[in-house]
Amino acid sequence: MDFAKTNFIATVSHELKTPISSIKMSLQLLENNQIGELNTEQKSLLESITDDTSRLLKITGELLNMTQVESGIIQISVVPSDVREIVEYAVNATKAAAEQKQISFEIRTADHLPQVFADNEKTAWVLTNLLSNAIRYSYDNSTVYIDVTAADNKVHFSVTDTGQGISPQYLDKIFERYFRIPGTKKEGTGLGLSISKEFIQAQGGDIAVKSDLGAGSTFSFSLNSFPKK
Numbered sequence: 043m044d045f046a047k048t049n050f051i052a053t054v055s056h057e058l059k060t061p062i063s064s065i066k067m068s069l070q071l072l073e074n075n076q077i078g079e080l081n082t083e084q085k086s087l088l089e090s091i092t093d094d095t096s097r098l099l100k101i102t103g104e105l106l107n108m109t110q111v112e113s114g115i116i117q118i119s120v121v122p123s124d125v126r127e128i129v130e131y132a133v134n135a136t137k138a139a140a141e142q143k144q145i146s147f148e149i150r151t152a153d154h155l156p157q158v159f160a161d162n163e164k165t166a167w168v169l170t171n172l173l174s175n176a177i178r179y180s181y182d183n184s185t186v187y188i189d190v191t192a193a194d195n196k197v198h199f200s201v202t203d204t205g206q207g208i209s210p211q212y213l214d215k216i217f218e219r220y221f222r223i224p225g226t227k228k229e230g231t232g233l234g235l236s237i238s239k240e241f242i243q244a245q246g247g248d249i250a251v252k253s254d255l256g257a258g259s260t261f262s263f264s265l266n267s268f269p270k271k
Contacts, residue, residue, distance in 0.1 A: 059102045066095050105233070118164065118244050122157040122268040125190055125197060132169035133188070136177060144183045147173075151190040157268040158197040160245055165265065168238040168249075169199060172261045175234065176203040179259070192267055200262035208253040216251055238263075 069092050071077060080088065133147055140147065158165070176186045180203045187202040208216065208223065215221050217239045220232040242249045242263045253259035 059099065062095060062099050062102060066092070066099060069095060118161045120159055120161050120245055123160045123162045123165070125155050125158050126151065128158070128160070128162065128166045128169060129188060129190065129199075131166045132173050135166075135170045136173040139174065139177050140186070143177060143180065145177055145180055146185050147188060148185050149188045149190075152192055155190060155192055156197065159266040159268045161241075164241040165245070168241050168263065169201070171234045171238050172201040175261070176201050176205070176259075179203060179205040181205060195267050195269070196264045197267045198262060198264045200260055202258060202260040204258040207255040207257050207259055208251070209255050210253075213251060213253060217249070235261075 069088060072080070072088055129149060129151070133149070173186065173188070180186060184204050187200075189198075189200045189202070191198045212221075212223050216223075217235050219236040221236075222232045239249050242265070245265055247263055247265040249261070249263040251259060251261050
């Protein structure tokens with residue numbers, strides 16, 4: 043039954059992802075003034091539909107990733123990867139959401155960083171998810187800090203916000219599947235951090251969180267560095 047459930051979720055998510063992506067492309071065309079000008083009300087509706095479409099696309103993507111985790115078949119391709127390319131991808135992917143709240147990024151990378159032994163796509167997905175969460179729970183006009191360092195044959199990534207933080211009683215549950223902090227009004231599936239943990243551990247890495255309630259949170263993960271010749 044578990045296999046049938048996982049297979050069903052994977053099939054449905056895959057079938058949904060294609061038309062949702064098509065809807066998103068059509069919305070982008072509607073935003074093009076060459077097709078025709080939209081009035082203020084139409085623009086407002088378009089923005090709302092675009093937001094909902096992006097959320098649906100994110101949910102289907104998370105469900106597809108979750109089926110990999112549940113089936114025990116996480117497709118990992120670990121190769122020497124450039125740290126800055128991973129960071130740049132995640133920052134670009136979350137830039138629009140940050141700009142909506144006037145949140146800036148401060149990227150602090152150590153000099154002479156080695157390459158990281160990682161699955162580029164999945165590591166970038168994890169960092170993007172951590173940045174998205176930091177933006178979601180940060181106050182307007184604040185800063186999200188991205189730090190990358192190297193030590194003990196590891197490359198360490200961390201994302202720090204100065205938002206509301208997490209109550210100590212929930213810190214040991216934050217990476218559990220479908221867990222959401224009680225009382226939170228922020229939208230989410232409760233899958234992102236669980237998937238992130240699985241993806242990092244599948245690459246031989248570790249992921250952790252530190253938080254002070256009312257002072258913000260730091261999510262960090264470490265992966266093996268690729269030794270320089």
